[in-house]
Amino acid sequence: MDTSELSFPCTECSAGQMHRHLLTYFTWLGDELISVPNFPAWICDVCGRREYDAHALNRLSLLLSPNAGRPSSTARRARPHPPHKTPPPPPK
Numbered sequence: 001m002d003t004s005e006l007s008f009p010c011t012e013c014s015a016g017q018m019h020r021h022l023l024t025y026f027t028w029l030g031d032e033l034i035s036v037p038n039f040p041a042w043i044c045d046v047c048g049r050r051e052y053d054a055h056a057l058n059r060l061s062l063l064l065s066p067n068a069g070r071p072s073s074t075a076r077r078a079r080p081h082p083p084h085k086t087p088p089p090p091p092k
Contacts, residue, residue, distance in 0.1 A: 008042075016046025025052065029064055036060060 007017040025039035039060075040053035 010044040010047060010049055011051075012049040013044060013047040016044040016049075018042040018044050018049070018051065020053075023050075025060075027060075027064075034064065 007019050010016040010018050019042065021041055021043050022038045023041050023043075025036040025041070027034050027036075040056050042051045042053070043049070
């Protein structure tokens with residue numbers, strides 16, 4: 001099923017239909033302005049209300065997370081440690 005053909009009633013004006021579009025999404029990350037081209041959003045054909053795609057927002061927030069690419073603390077704890085070898089006893 002092609003999601004570009006789906007629409008649903010606008011939650012703001014109730015007169016229009018929300019249609020999927022790709023647009024440029026802007027957000028601040030600290031002091032940096034981040035722009036993301038071709039970001040999916042739902043836009044009302046009557047009042048212009050925009051609702052950004054929730055799945056895409058979740059993926060973007062994971063990518064922009066300060067911990068992105070770092071192992072989680074549970075992953076570090078779950079990693080097995082190499083067995084500690086005790087030195088052989090000295091010869092007698």
